[in-house]
Amino acid sequence: MKQPLLSGYGFSPINRTLDFSTLANFDLRRLFAVINLRSNALIYAAAVPNLGYASVAGSVLTLAYDTSAMNASDPLLVIYEDGGAPLPANASTAAGQADASAKLASILSVLQAQVDLETSIWTDGTAFYVRRESVNEGTQAIAVTFTNPDGSTASVTASSLRPVASDNAITLLTAYFDVKTAGTGYSLGDVVARVVGVNKATTPPTASSAIWLNMTTGAVIAAPAAANIAEVDQNTVVTAPTLAAALGSATDTAATTDAGTFSLIALFKRGLAYWTTYLARVPVLGQALKAASVPVTMASDQGALSVSQVDGTIPSGSPVTLAATANAAFTFDTTGAGSVDIHITAFGGVMLLEQQASDGSNNWQPLPATFISNVGSSQGRTFNTIISAGIWRASVGGKTLRLRNNGATANTFAIVLKASPWSAPSTYIEGGSLVANSSTVTADTSGTIAAGASVAAVTGSTSRQLAIISNTGTNPMQVRFGGAATAAVGHTIAAGANLVLDAKCPTAAINLFSASGTTYSITTG
Known part of the structure; x- marks a missing residue:
């Protein structure tokens, strides 16, 4: 029958466990409830939410209820079905009744204990x-x-001991001291504080606690020797005569040194005198003779300065390489130069030679360049783009220029500035015939090819002499003149690559295709 267990179990509040290992044949199904009589709390109840068990290991239960605030010695009322008959066989006898009375008295004693x-x-x-x-x-x-x-x-x-709740009656008094002589836990120049807690709840108020704190290091220290510290004067009174003496008078003469003992007005006059001298040394705006200019001495640790050279190679450490990035650019100044030679030593893809607008804005215009290397059929021909390795020459007139990648390919080059101007020839030889030289670009086209799509990029032109087709995307594409390009028909241009046609250029329409999709740029002329 269900009866309270007065022994045969162990209680660990910290671990939230009930141990019935010493109870013979313990069966979890017979455990109905557990009550902490000290806290009057139900800590286990079968089939009640949040009052069951979290886990069972043999005869040890881990409770769902949080018992961490309880004590292992707290009296528990454990209701457990021992499987016996509702009444003992001898319950009606005097002996049985005496036994029952003894058990009830024991339970009462536990309930009344505490x-x-x-x-x-x-x-x-x-x-x-x-x-x-x-x-x-x-x-x-x-x-x-x-x-x-x-x-x-x-x-x-x-x-x-005192109740924590009474600590709101504690007032902290703090006094600050400058360290004059170093000691344990503090150094010369540190600031230390004495913090005293005064309990106002007592009559009279009493000092409940006191500590010393090094405000410079944040460490709690032992009380310093009185001779090692001096209290900070927080009640300095400045009298009117003292303040007037510190400020000075309008009749004070200018201070003769920066570190002497002078009034503020005297020091201010000294500063004004230096300012007047400085302004006299600053010339008017604009160019002037050396005698009217402020001398400048370069710093001893000044690094090398970039200086434009005439009839010389730039930049320092040439040749220079533009990274394989679209629109990567190298800008240079041609002040004092009439023309420039660009030596392309490693050609990766089409580049643009551009000049900055005369107003210095970020407005760049194409600058024609002539191929002067004695190689190929393009020797002597002028283009709006640089399309191969070799030497290219352009007239610059002292402007700011830049070389810029048209696609995502690397190019290596050196630049030679020349004092004399230069003009492109009016004709060049192609296939044994004289051909008029022109750098006019008639069309620049760019766009996107969707995956698996064919694009009619440029219409046909019987006057076309130049075509530069660049794959500016990340996937290959096919190009075909005349008919539509497909995955199987056309010339493949890899991602970042260019196709340059300048000697014999087809005049039919230019069609493109990309299986995975890409972007393109086409220059015709």
């Missing part, structure tokens, strides 16, 4: 303790005990 009246938090200034007041219902005796926060018995001196 009941908590009050639980509060106390401190002695160094640690916190739980104070419990309990009453024995049988004897009416009140007992006071102290435990640590983990439930273990605490050894305390009652006279040094």
